[in-house]
Amino acid sequence: MLLCRISAVSHTVARWGLGSRRGALLHPALSFNPSRCKYASSTGDVAQPSSTPKTGQYRDSVLLPRTEFPMKLNGQKLLDRELQIQRECGFDKLYSWQRERKAKKEYCLHDGPPYANGDPHVGHALNKILKDIRNRFEVLKGRQVHYVPGWDCHGLPIELKALGELGTSGLTALQIRQKAREFAEGAIARQRAAFQRWGIMADWDNCYYTFDGRYEAAQLQVFQEMHGKGLIYQDFKPVFWSPSTRTALAEAELEYNPEHVSRAVYAAFPMATLPPKLTSVSEGWGSVSVLVWTTQPWTIPANQAVCYMPNAQYSVVKSADNEQLFLVAAERIASLSAVLGRDLESVETFAGSQLEGGVCQHPTIPGKTVPLLPANHVTMAKGTGLVHTAPAHGMDDYSVATHFKLSVECMVDEEGRFTELAGPELHNQSVLTEGTATVISMLQAAGALVKEEQCVHSYPYDWRSKQPVVIIPSKQWFINTASLKDKAKDVLQKVKVMPESARASLLAMLDKRTYWCISRQRSWGVPIPVFYHKETKEPLINKHTVSHVAELFSEKGSDCWWQEPLETLLPPEVLKKSKAGAVTDYERGEDVLDIWFDSGVSWAAVLQETDPRADVYVEGKDQIGGWFQSSLLTSVAVRNKAPYKALVVHGFAVSEKGEKMSKSLGNVVDPDVVINGGEDPSVSPPFGADVLRWWVAESNVFSEVQIGPNALNSAQENINKLRNTLRFLLGNLQGFDPRSQAVDSKDMYYVDQYLLHLLREYSMKVTDAYNEFDSGRVIRLLQAFIARDLSSFYFSIIKDRLYCDPEDSLGRRSCQTVLEEILDGVTRSIAPILPHLAEEVYQHAPGHEEGETLFRSGWIKTSPVWRRPGLEEAVEGACAIRDSFLSSIPGRNAAEYDLTIAIEPGLFFELMESLQEEPTSTCSQLTELMMASRTTLLGELPRDLPPDAVTRTGSFLINLEGGVIREDSAYSVAAVPTSLCRCPRCRRYTAETADCLCPRCQSIVGQAH
Structure with missing residues (x-):
């Protein structure tokens, strides 16, 4: 036989008709109707009994599927079953078990800390389930997973929520901290309980918290290492300041409101001294004013310069309606003419x-002059090409002031109001409201207001209070990110980013951050371990002071900064090593660290000391400028490498309409309601945790992820379809023990071997998809495998053999062996996504001891011997012939026909001959694949075909050994209505007379009696 002759040949085959061969097939073989457990047609409809009284006579001799595995689980039964599975299968012990077992490789997924300021939401579900799918896959693959869940516990939002309407009035720092801690602990408890209910694998008794003393001590050690390298410093410079919450903010704590409306002005700065280089051409100009445009008129009193672009062209222009001269950029003249409503004529x-x-x-301070200065930040995109520069209120402006040694004078206080320095007219006015109006009035009174306009633009807001911020100078602690950026970009190139498109955003966000303000004027956080001299205000901070404070934090927690006397925080031995004076000369600092620094150093506090570098960080796209970046910068600063080998950046959960979820819109989806149902089950039925997990897995997580009734109902429907397939497999494995009754693959029917080959291909593709964090592809592969390879193809073919062959026959055991492999492979392939369903199936599956669990038994087991040379060609060649046969009898039942196949002698004939050795058969493997009454295999079609014969021709390409063996073989098929009768037991047209059993069924029934 050919399969034996070419057993050593490696090959590829040009596939023919793989889609069509698995299309809907008309076949009278018995199928399993799960709801009624009776004979049914291949479409699943219950077959009607014929008028022959013998129809039901042989039913007991047919081996129909039997299983206790339920077809559906709904309502409270579903919820009870999931919780039962979690208990019986030790969901709470799995993480510890896999940490204790021996493993060659470790997989570390470092958990970004969710914020402990509220109830669990679908964003948490998206993130945690996505991580858990990968972790469970790694456990099944035999790796030791390192995954420690954590929470971000400090910060202003928690402080504000904890205090509610009490405010901070009359409360000490320790009282504020106590209330904030209690609030955070309550939020953590609620979130942890939800994560456990979702089936998230972790040691929930050993998580990390940023308010834990040991974590805080590790944080201070990173702080000290960075300070020792000169990367952390104190300075007086502009920062984003939130008047609504009275604290400095980092870039990551801002939200940009694209609909913010500002009162923008075009203001004239009269030239007091013309540039010397223009003396020769300025004769006759008279009075010239520099025209500037700003969306923040309140900053004009703090103006110290006007900046221009050295390489651009500038013009002095004259307004046609008067003799007023303005200095503007040449390329802005046309736009300015339109905006100002004046014809501007270039003079020079x-x-x-x-x-x-x-x-x-x-323009508003008589007698004060400001210079024209070159600057690289000037652009020509908007305005006049000349930029009003107030060093106290702009990052670029401050850089100019530093370079040219300009004054950084601030006239705005922490509440966002003008101070006395601004003069009596402005004093105590809010700069963003009445202060702006007053400045515009002052410009108008001075004759410097050329035009006022409403400007809708993007403006930074405080991410928590949702109120606009201002930029003012303040004495704060900073990280010099400018000196870290190049190294950070370099190490980022070695990090795998999924999706790759997110890399550009990561690099862009790094570019935007020239420094990072890490001090906050709040009580709830990790105090910056600095002492200030009472008279000079000079900071005392070094490795001795910080290390001592870190030890105290590790032992007592950071509350001791306020609880302990100064002598404990700054003992004599530390003062001596620091070469400082007496402890009475100092006072402790009151600022706390930015929470992004808090969470950004988690790699140092949580990851293993041997190599504190995770295989992957997985978070939402908002962390591109947040945790991803703060982790990268701190790690590069201390260790010159990234804390992660790969980044997975997922989108946000949104409503089914693609809208951001909000209570005001009424489109918030509560994961607790998804699982347990709402007040009205008809509106919000209980779906259970696996539906929530399927929603995450099925979604394209690299974009926005929609959730709502349609998505959840679809997920439930798909899981129920999967349950039915698994139930069919379990039902047909009743009484089968793979440990003693399995058939060796080389002895199997060819179509059975072929399914093992397809199962191996499926498992390899699924493995690749999980490795790429693409669980959506896993689901698509699963559904295609079930629909195309199993339901429409294999199950249709095997039902006759499975139900009607002798129970212990080779053909039936061959089939059951494959069904058990399919059940095992499919169950394991979906286990990371649907752990509750997978363990439930495993409890019913044959071949393992009671009490064993799937997640402790490994990944899909396949064998390379399943890919036998010539196997694909034999089965797929037969399928190509069957396609031709079925196309010749559209809408008719294939089982009612005798089929003659004619192939010229050669490789293809030998392949078909391996499926049917005798010339004519009603029970060969070839007949089974054709699903016909009987099949005849010849070298050519007979000349005396009956007149009602239908013929077709075709060809099949055999391609072996990479094209070395190549044969395009022609074939012909002739279909003739069979003369045989329908067997009352198996319902195939293989009986001699209508009231007699076919030979096979006679033998089986005879043996039974």
Whole structure:
């Protein structure tokens, strides 16, 4: 036989008709109707008994599926069953078990800490389930998973929620901290309980918390290492300041409101001294004003300069309706003419570099002059090409002031109001409201207001209070990210990013951050371990002071910063090593660390000391400028490497309409309601945890992830379809023990071997998909395998053999062996996604001891011997012939036909001959694949075909050994209505007379009696 002759040949085959061969098949073989356990047609409809009284006579001799595995679980039964599975299968012990077992490799997924400021939501579900799917896959693969859940516990939002309407009035720092801790602990308890209910695998008694003393001590050690390298410093410079919450903010704590409306102005700064280089061309100009545009008129009193772009062209222009002259960028003239509603005529054009040495009169402060200065941040996208510069209120402005040694004068307090320095007209006015109006009035009174307009633009808001922020200078602690950025970009190139498109955003966010303000003026956080000299205000901070404070935090927690006397925090031996004076000369600092620094150092506090680098971080896209970046910068600062080998960046959970979820819109989906149901079960039925997990797995997590009734109902429907397939498999494995009754693959029917080959392909593709965090592809592969390879193809073919062959026959045991492998492979393949269903199936599956659990028994087991040379060609060649046969009898029952197949001698004939050795058969493997009454295999079609014969021709390409063996073989098929009768037991057209059993069924029934 050919399969034996070419057993050593490696090959590929050009597949023919794989889609069509698995299409709907008309076949009278018995199928399993789960709801009634009776004879049914292949479409699943219950077959009607014929008029022959013998119809039900042989029913007991047919081996129909039997299983106690329920077809559906709904309502409270579903919830009870999931909780029962969690208990019986030791969900709470799995993490500890796998940590204790021996494993060659470890897989570390470092958990980004969710914020402990509220109830669990679907964003948590998306994130935690996505992580758990990967962790469970790694456990099944035999790796030792390192996954420690954690919570971000400090920060202003928790402080504000904890205090509610009490505010901080009259409360000490320790009282505020106590209330904040209690609030955070309550939120953590609720979130932890939800995560456990979702089936998240972890040691929930050993999580990490950023308010834990040991965590805080590790954080201070990182702080000290960075400070020792000069990367952390104190300075007086502009920061984002939130007047609504009275604290400095980092870039990551901002939200940009694209609909913010500002009162923008075009203001004239009269030239007090013309640039020397323009002396020769300025004769006759008279009075010239530099025209600037700003969306923040309140900053004009703090103006110290006007900046220009040296390489651009500038013009002095004249307004057609008067003799007023303005200095503007040449390329902005046309736009300005339109905006101002004036025709602007160019008088003279020159290079920006020629503006050097020019001096302007300040428009609102009589007698004050400001210089014209070159700057790289000037752009031509908007405005006039000349930028009003207030070093106290802008990052770029501050850089100019540093370079040219300008004054950084601030006239705004922490409440966002003008101070006395601004003068009596502005004093105590809010800069963003009445202060802006007053400044505009002052410009108008001075004749400097050229135009006012409403400007809708993107403006930074405090991420918690949702109120606009301002930029003001403040004495704060900073990380010099400018010196870290190049190294951070370099190590980021070695990090795998999924999706790859997120890498550009990571790099862009790094570029935007020139420094990072890490001090906050709050009580609930890790105190910055610094002492200030009472007279000089000089900070005392070094490795001796920080290490001592870290030890105290590790032992007592950071509350001791406020609880302990200064002598405990700053003992004599530390003062001596620091070469400082007496303890009475100092006072403790009151600022706390930014929570992004808190969470950003988690790699140092949580990951294993041997190599504190995770295989992957998995978080939402908002962490591109948050935790991903703070972790990267702190790790690069201390260790010159990234804390992660890979990043997975997922989207946000949104409503089914794609809208952001909000209580006001009424579109919030509560994961607790998804699992347990709402007040009205008809509106919000209980779906259980696996439906929530399926929703996560099925979604394209790299974009926005929609959730709502349609998505959840679809998930439940798909799980129920999967249950039915698994139930069919379990039902047909009743009484089968693979440990003693399995058939060796080389002795199996070819179609059975072929399914093992397809199962191996499926398992390899599924494994690849899990490795790529693509559980959506896993589900698509699963559904395709079930629908195409199993339901429409294999199950249709094997039902006759499975139900009607002798129980212990080779053909039936061959089939059951494959069904058990399929059941095992499919169950394991979906286990990371649906752990409750997978363990439930495993409890009913044959071949293992009672009490064993799936997650302790490994990944899909396949064998390379399942891919036998010539196997694909034999089965797929037969399928190509069957496609031709079925196309010749559209809408008719294939089982009512005798089929003659004619193939010229050669490889293809030998392949078909291996499926049917005798010329004509009603029970060969070839007949089974054709699903016909009987099949005849010849070298050519007979000449005396009956007149009602239907013929078709076709060809099949055999391609072996990479094309070395290649044969395109022609074939012909002739279908003739069979002369045989329908057997009352198996319902195949294989009986000699209508009231007699076919030979096979006679033998089986005879043996039974």
